[in-house]
Amino acid sequence: MNDRRIVSGMRPTGKLHLGHFHGVLSNWLELQKSYDCFFFAADWHSLTTEYADTSGIRESIRDMVLDWLAFGIDPEKSTIFCQSAVHQHAELNLILSMVTPVSWLERNPTYKEMQENLAAKDLSTFGFLGYPVLMAADIILYRATRVPVGHDQLPHLEITREITRRFNYLYGEVFPEPVALLTESPKVLGLDGRKMSKSYGNAIFLSETAEETQKKVMSMVTDTQRVRRTDSGDPDNCVAYSLNQQYLSGAQKEEIGFACRSASIGCVDCKKMQAKALVEAMAPFRSKRDELTSSPAIVAEILAHGASKAARSAAETMTLVREAIKV
Ligand code: TRP
Ligand code: SF4
Numbered sequence: 001m002n003d004r005r006i007v008s009g010m011r012p013t014g015k016l017h018l019g020h021f022h023g024v025l026s027n028w029l030e031l032q033k034s035y036d037c038f039f040f041a042a043d044w045h046s047l048t049t050e051y052a053d054t055s056g057i058r059e060s061i062r063d064m065v066l067d068w069l070a071f072g073i074d075p076e077k078s079t080i081f082c083q084s085a086v087h088q089h090a091e092l093n094l095i096l097s098m099v100t101p102v103s104w105l106e107r108n109p110t111y112k113e114m115q116e117n118l119a120a121k122d123l124s125t126f127g128f129l130g131y132p133v134l135m136a137a138d139i140i141l142y143r144a145t146r147v148p149v150g151h152d153q154l155p156h157l158e159i160t161r162e163i164t165r166r167f168n169y170l171y172g173e174v175f176p177e178p179v180a181l182l183t184e185s186p187k188v189l190g191l192d193g194r195k196m197s198k199s200y201g202n203a204i205f206l207s208e209t210a211e212e213t214q215k216k217v218m219s220m221v222t223d224t225q226r227v228r229r230t231d232s233g234d235p236d237n238c239v240a241y242s243l244n245q246q247y248l249s250g251a252q253k254e255e256i257g258f259a260c261r262s263a264s265i266g267c268v269d270c271k272k273m274q275a276k277a278l279v280e281a282m283a284p285f286r287s288k289r290d291e292l293t294s295s296p297a298i299v300a301e302i303l304a305h306g307a308s309k310a311a312r313s314a315a316e317t318m319t320l321v322r323e324a325i326k327v
Pocket of ligand 2 (some may be wrong): 089239268
């Protein structure tokens with residue numbers, strides 16, 4: 001058993017934003033230093049909700065993987081691939097589906113919730129109900145012991161553990177039971193003060209230009225109590241500041257705190273300073289992404305290399321599975 005093995009997937013939803021940057025990606029970056037990491041684009045999981053219009057999925061994978069690479073997810077250290085390129089995910093999914101009681105899937109809290117949230121789509125499909133089974137297959141296919149996930153994915157991981165136990169009980173101890181490595185993602189606020197999310201249209205993307213980022217910061221909400229330029233403000237009530245403070249130096253934060261409270265700086269000038277800090281912090285990422293984008297074959301090459309590595313490990317597991325179930 002390889003207890004340094006980590007598996008995590010992300011559904012390809014396109015370009016990533018600062019919320020991903022501070023949550024999942026910075027966590028992956030840390031993990032790849034000391035674990036044997038398998039990171040993949042969960043495109044079959046995207047199909048569970050996007051099956052009626054799949055036109056955007058390929059491009060979303062490319063955009064997402066470019067962001068991973070530019071951010072520092074390193075194909076020399078981690079295995080980076082696409083779920084659909086390793087057919088064993090589907091094979092194990094099928095076998096696990098035989099031992100998974102439907103009631104476990106029906107009582108999964110995210111099942112009803114997502115159906116309600118995405119009411120415009122018909123999600124009363126077999127595949128959507130089976131989302132957690134495929135996720136279990138993704139994880140135990142590599143006999144991973146740890147899975148970095150956010151709070152929202154904990155119910156899914158619990159089902160993975162239940163399915164693993166049931167498989168092992170029926171056929172012998174083939175799989176280690178994976179545990180969640182809970183990723184504490186700081187809540188990143190978007191331009192309008194709501195949680196940053198692509199669907200709210202309030203996100204700052206890792207792939208946008210410096211000018212776009214600058215313009216977005218200038219449009220951000222500030223302390224709404226501060227109506228006139230001569231009113232004193234409070235950075236703690238300022239959406240712009242809440243997003244940008246992490247890019248400011250200690251001295252800058254102090255300066256802004258004082259200047260805002262004493263009304264000695266206007267919000268426009270203050271946001272210019274904040275935007276500059278954010279843009280500078282993103283500059284290395286942006287140039288790396290531009291460099292990667294200029295060699296169009298690179299993403300496909302990295303994914304192909306990752307898939308062949310993943311497939312080797314997956315094939316070993318499937319040999320054990322077939323021996324265990326004798327089918
Ligand atoms: N369900 C996860 C999400 O929506 C994506 C995912 C698919 C995943 N397979 C996985 C995450 C395996 C961790 C491990 O974010
Ligand atoms: Fe926000 Fe700066 Fe305006 Fe204060 S001065 S409300 S911190 S933008």
